Amino acid sequence: MSKLIMNRRGVLKSGAVLGAGVALPTIFTASSAAAYTNEPTGGTVTLGFNVPQTGAYADEGADELRAYMLAVKHLNGEGDGGMMNTFSSKELKGNGILGKKVEYVTGDTQTKSDAARASAQSMIQKDGAVMITGGSSSGVAIAVQGLCQEAGIIFMAGLTHSNDTTGKDKKANGFRHFFNGYMSAAALAPVLADRYGTDRKAYHLTADYTWGWTQQASIAAATEAKGWETVANVLTPLTTTDFSSYVAPVINSGADVLVLNHYGGNMINSLTSAVQFGLKDKMVNGKKFEIVVPLYSRLMAKGAGENVKGIFGSTNWHWSLQDEGSKAFVKSFGEEYGFPPSQAAHTVYCQTLLYADACERAGTFNPCGVAEALEGFKFSGLGNGDVEYRADDHQCFKDVLVVQGKENPTSEFDLLEVVEVTPRAQVEYAPDNEFFAGGSLGQCNDGSA
């Protein structure tokens, strides 16, 4: 009997060892044959697009996917070329990347870190993706960025706005084109102080995960520096759909500003609740009650409808910009899909082009070569003016837009108005800024180690 138990244990043990072996990315073992993880050997190269197709950020995910498919088209020489024509770097010729036709696979992050890691892992191991890009939700982006670092894959972050993505959780293999909570706060606070005065009491409702925490901290610090008082910060679970019980206490809290550190479906629902409770028309402390949504997008504005009128926020990009890059992108995207692109679509389109361009300039898909080409890269023509990928933390630095919900929209897409283009210098910070301290890029990993 005891022998049998020993045998069973033995089986269990070897099973566990085997399981662990399988669970380890096979790329570690396969890499002995290739120079780096998923080196493309045939006539094609595969990119992995990991976006939320369900969950609170599904709207943004769907738009990201549209932009990725458009970028692939342009890289392969189909369509009108979009921003490839206005991009300051002229390496991209419309013949794929390094002469290889671009193909792609997609995954559904479900706006959940574990699901996102699983889908990224599957794209790396099963589909041979040489680069993973996507996001919407910083929790997801940080989780996948960590996975890509271990696997020796470049991660081009999509819509992720947490300071931590290029702060304490930054990784050598990860790059972010999108702006962050600190930049939003630096751009927004002066405008808020100017419009609403310096004597304000703010009540924060904050999505309870990395993005919400870091954005809330940034906004609170920046507005407090302007004289505002933060009366409360209430954390709300990401899965909340009915915010009434979080919004109701705001009414008699003495606050005269509600800051919604929510994004996507969360923001649509919390803003709807706030409007249902009549906060937009309230007078408190002798002032008109105001609502602020620090990170804004047209998709959210569309979802929230009438409710966004007059509300301030910041955004990475907006389709109404009149520079050549933006115009080319809006035309290309608009003709393909029948409506203008969102900021999520813009940032992932840029990331795809930037990755492809870096491969061309490096002459390789090797993540370490690509990373080197991206570090310190200065470019323009992608809709944000002059931009730099800072080598210290792999964060893009560029102008930030302060926007406001339009009072009299002229069309169903004309929902936000750009009230200020905050220059890059005003939102820039030192790599060791307190909001970004801790963590380090570490060493680039190409999977050959």
Next chain:
Amino acid sequence: MDAILLQLLNGLDKGSAYALIALGLTLIFGTLGVVNFAHGALFMIGAFVAVTLSKLMEISKVVIDPTKVDFLGNPAKIKTPYVTEWFGSFGDWMIDYTIPIAVLLSIPIMILIGVIMERGLIRLFYNRPHADQILVTFGLAIVLQEIIKIFFGSEAISVSVPAAFAGPVDVGAFLGLDFSIFYPAWRLVYIAFSIVVLGAVFAFLRFTTFGMVVRAGMADRETVGLLGININKRFTIMFGVAAAVAGLAGAMYAGVNKPVFHMGMDFLVLSFVVVVVGGMGSLPGAVAAGFLLGILEALASMPLIKDAIASIGLPSIDQIIIYLVAVIVLLVRPRGLMGKAGVMED
């Protein structure tokens, strides 16, 4: 005080949805002995009756207006809904009152769906173990929500409430309090509506011959059958009624929160906990527990309570309060608040 009153209203609001769904679950369990995990999906379908109606109302005649341009510089398309085109101001009124119209429409639609579900699938599982019933109804719920996802997508869809109920109203003044409590009008309508529906269901069971037979059947199915009454037919109708209650709740709820394909599942799990806390098979228990848990959930998300919990070093409990209460209730009263002996214990 006003903050607590507000959260009580929020609790009643949440509780009404829980109570309506839990009532249907209990009705089906009590009559047919089936644990119907597809009940949340019926609530969701109710909400999508409202969505569908609002989409139908929005179908518009498109006219190209060369004097205006769209975002790409092409001539703009001006849309006029056909109902406005056909019925003039009555059409506009219909668009405004989409949800109430959807609520009326949902009654026959949901009874039909309920009867088809019962006759077509669930009937075949009466003599199978509860585990099988749970599996098949859970599977059905997934199928239904995926069908909705195919047609309506994964994004939440907004349905407007009638303009007259769009803003908040002062409940404080209404109650004669010396301070004002502003609460969204539509949520108040929702609470009142739920109470009316709950009352109607209880009255139906209590004061009609049909209801009496159903109650008799719930107590002793075999004897009622021996008396020559076709109890199965009546139970099928009760399944339809339970489906209609879920559908009504869903259609009304479309104005409270934007319907999304997974809303049924979100509510089902909580409503099931409500049924267990209320006591399996007890209709008043389900309703009482629905309101109780709704109110506790609302109170737990108050900053005051959140801060107090955080100060003793615990994470926030607003998302788990319902389960926490369920654990405590089941420890103290294993049959739930108003549960009867012998239910699901054989």
